[in-house]
Amino acid sequence: MLWPERADSENLKIINVGALDGDTFSITLESGHTIFLELEDRTHEPAFAALIASGDFCKPYTDGENLCWPGGMSLTLKEILGMLLSQSNIRQNQNNCKEE
Numbered sequence: 085m086l087w088p089e090r091a092d093s094e095n096l097k098i099i100n101v102g103a104l105d106g107d108t109f110s111i112t113l114e115s116g117h118t119i120f121l122e123l124e125d126r127t128h129e130p131a132f133a134a135l136i137a138s139g140d141f142c143k144p145y146t147d148g149e150n151l152c153w154p155g156g157m158s159l160t161l162k163e164i165l166g167m168l169l170s171q172s173n174i175r176q177n178q179n180n181c182k183e184e
């Protein structure tokens with residue numbers, strides 16, 4: 085598994101992206117690792133809401149460095165890895181609270 089805190093995003097390349105179930109995207113890296121990115125928490129943001137309304141939210145593509153959508157919206161790989169790291173921290177904190 086690719087650990088975001090260990091990844092050097094400047095050396096990684098995205099080779100394929102795809103829309104899965106509504107708000108989840110698969111991002112395949114040149115290393116062979118695949119990231120599953122859920123954007124449910126961001127769909128209320130104006131840029132993502134506009135993509136959903138236009139029907140383009142499920143039409144991602146990559147330029148090798150970014151997850152892109154028609155109309156210019158994009159997320160860098162560094163942003164994606166940061167999002168995964170923050171989600172991992174949230175889950176870890178929730179698990180710690182359950183154990184106490």
